Amino acid sequence: MPIEYYIFLCLTLFSIGVIGVLTRRNAIIVFMCIELMLNAVNMLLVAFSKMNYATAQTITPNTTAGIDAQIFVFFIMVVAAAEVSIGLAIIVMIYRNTHSIDINFLNRLKN
Amino acid sequence: MNILEILFFALSALAIISAVMVLISKNPIHSVLWLILVFFAISGHYILLNAQFLAIVNIIVYAGAIMVLFLFVMMLMNVKKDKEPQKQLWVKLTGVIAGGSFLTLLIALVKQNTSFQGRDVLLKDGSIGLIHPLGQALFTDFVVPFEISSVLFLSAMVGAVIIGKK
Numbered sequence: 121m122p123i124e125y126y127i128f129l130c131l132t133l134f135s136i137g138v139i140g141v142l143t144r145r146n147a148i149i150v151f152m153c154i155e156l157m158l159n160a161v162n163m164l165l166v167a168f169s170k171m172n173y174a175t176a177q178t179i180t181p182n183t184t185a186g187i188d189a190q191i192f193v194f195f196i197m198v199v200a201a202a203e204v205s206i207g208l209a210i211i212v213m214i215y216r217n218t219h220s221i222d223i224n225f226l227n228r229l230k231n
Numbered sequence: 232m233n234i235l236e237i238l239f240f241a242l243s244a245l246a247i248i249s250a251v252m253v254l255i256s257k258n259p260i261h262s263v264l265w266l267i268l269v270f271f272a273i274s275g276h277y278i279l280l281n282a283q284f285l286a287i288v289n290i291i292v293y294a295g296a297i298m299v300l301f302l303f304v305m306m307l308m309n310v311k312k313d314k315e316p317q318k319q320l321w322v323k324l325t326g327v328i329a330g331g332s333f334l335t336l337l338i339a340l341v342k343q344n345t346s347f348q349g350r351d352v353l354l355k356d357g358s359i360g361l362i363h364p365l366g367q368a369l370f371t372d373f374v375v376p377f378e379i380s381s382v383l384f385l386s387a388m389v390g391a392v393i394i395g396k397k
Contacts, residue, residue: 121236121239121351121352122350122351122352123347123351123352124341124347125239126352131334131341132334133246133247135330135331135333135334136247136251136254136330137250138333139327140253140254142330143254143323143327144254148259148305149254149259151301152253152263152266155266155297156250156253156269159273159289163277166282167280167352169282169359170280170281170282170353170354170357170359171350171353173359174351174352174357177357184359184364184368185359187364187368188368190282190284194288195376195380197292197293198380198383201296202384202387203387204301205300205387205391206390206391206394209390210394212304212307212308213394213395213397215308
């Protein structure tokens with residue numbers, strides 16, 4: 121499978137996430153679109169790791185090239201889990217104060 | 232067209248259609264369910280790439296823990312679907328145009344780049360995605376970041392509790 125197919129798929133998913141962040145007003149949906157963008161990047165990292173492994177395998181058959189990328193994906197998942205817990209706590213706190221999760225309410229910092 | 236290509240295109244179509252449905256569904260609960268479908272499609276891609284450990288972790292962490300957290304918060308808030316405010320049409324249109332031009336720009340850049348041409352991704356073979364080499368690398372070369380991530384989780388837990396108690 122050519123690497124370009126994977127790049128195009130991940131770019132499409134990432135752009136759908138960007139469009140979601142730009143067009144929706146529900147704070148939780150915006151947060152979910154950020155998760156979608158993170159997942160697109162994760163999949164691209166795994167595809168690149170298998171691409172490098174395919175090239176290195178023809179030279180040395182027992183190589184572990186490309187294993188760093190998969191460890192990186194693991195750490196991205198770890199950080200994303202911590203980020204989600206904090207972000208949802210902040211959204212719940214905002215909902216308790218304003219009784220709305222509309223992100224247009226969050227422009228108080230402007231004044 | 233062999234079975235791997237058919238699986239690749241089917242999973243890609245499932246992922247993209249579900250991602251679009253996340254954006255256009257009015258009910259936020261349906262958005263969460265569509266996003267779970269996206270994560271399952273991405274896990275299918277990981278299995279296709281023989282990254283079995285990441286496929287299982289993706290299902291457990293994302294589809295299992297994070298999306299349940301989203302559903303839980305959404306049901307606590309009891310958001311009505313007709314109460315959700317909508318942006319004006321021209322703002323939405325501008326967002327779609329901006330995202331589309333971003334996508335076009337990146338695709339043009341990748342098409343121009345010659346270092347990606349003729350490079351292939353190894354599907355279904357290769358042992359680097361299995362749990363044994365990954366665990367060995369995680370506990371020898373990457374043991375310091377692994378320990379630091381436990382501190383990160385502790386601070387996230389304390390932060391979430393402090394924010395929630397106010």
